[in-house]
Amino acid sequence: MASWDLVIGMIFLLQMMVGILGNFCLLHHYLFLYYTGCRLRCTDLILKHLTVANSLVILSRGVPQTMAALGLKDFLGNIGCKLVFYVHRVGRDVSIGTSCLLSVFQVITISPMNFRWAELKVKAPKYLGTLNILCWVLSMVLNITVLAYATGKWRNKNTTKKHNFGYCYIVHSENITDSFSLVLMLFNDCFCLGLMIWSSGSMVYILHRHKKQVEYMHTNNLSHRSFPETRATQRILILVSTFVSLCTLSSIFHICSVVLNNHHLWLVELSTFITACFPTVSPYILMSHDSRASRLCFA
Structure with a gap:
C-alpha cells in the first residue's frame, strides 16, 4: 500500500471518528433532555433528525472510503454497494431537507407579529414532526433509482458509462429515466439551497432591523444578543452558511469528477x-452555541 493511500485512509478515519463522536454527543444530549422531562425547543426536533441523517452520511461513505484507501478492494459486493449508496443518498437528502426546514422555521419564529405570515408562527410548530417524517419518506422514494445504478466492480461491463468510487461503481445508461433522475436530484438540491439562502438573508435583515429598533435602549444589562431567539438565529445562520459553502464546493468537485469520467480518483476522494x-x-457548531449541550457534552 502506497504511503499516500495510507495518509488518505487515516484522514478519512479521523474525520469519521470526530464526526460520529460529535453527532453521538448531540443525539445523547437531546435524548437526555427528552427522558428527563426537560422542556424542548421546537427546533430540537429538527436537529435530532439532522443528527441522525448526518451520522448516516458519515458512516455510509466514510467507512467504505477509509477501507478502500487502506487497500481493501471489492469488499462490499453488489448488494452492499447498492445499500451503501442508497443510505448515503437518503441521509444526504434528509440532511439538506432538515437544514432547509430549520432555516425556514427560524425565519417564521423571529418574524414580527405584523408579518404577513404571522399565522404561520402559531401553526408551524404543530407540523414539524409531520414535515420531518415527510422529508425521510420523500428522500427514500426519490433515491430508489440509486439501487439500479450502484454495483460492485466485478459486475461492470464496458458497454455503459461508469463512475469509479474506489470500492464501487455507479453505472449510468444513457436513457430518459437516467436523465430524469439527474434533473430531479438537481432540482431538489437547488430548491433547498435556494430556500436556505433566502431564509438566511431574511434572518440577517430581520436581525439588522431589530438592532436598529433597540439602539435607543442604553441599559447595560440588556442587549439584543441576550434574547434566546437572537442566539438561536445566529447559530442557525452559521450552520446554514457552513452547509451552503461546503455543499457548493462538494458539488463543484463532483461535477469535475463526472466530466473527467473519474480518471482522477483523488477528485472523488476530495x-x-x-x-x-x-x-x-x-x-460542534450546534453544541458551541447551545449552553444546554455545552454543559452536558463538554463537562
Missing part, C-alpha cells in the same frame, strides 16, 4: 471528504 465535512462539524 469530493467525499468535503461532503462529510458538514455532518462532521455541524454538531
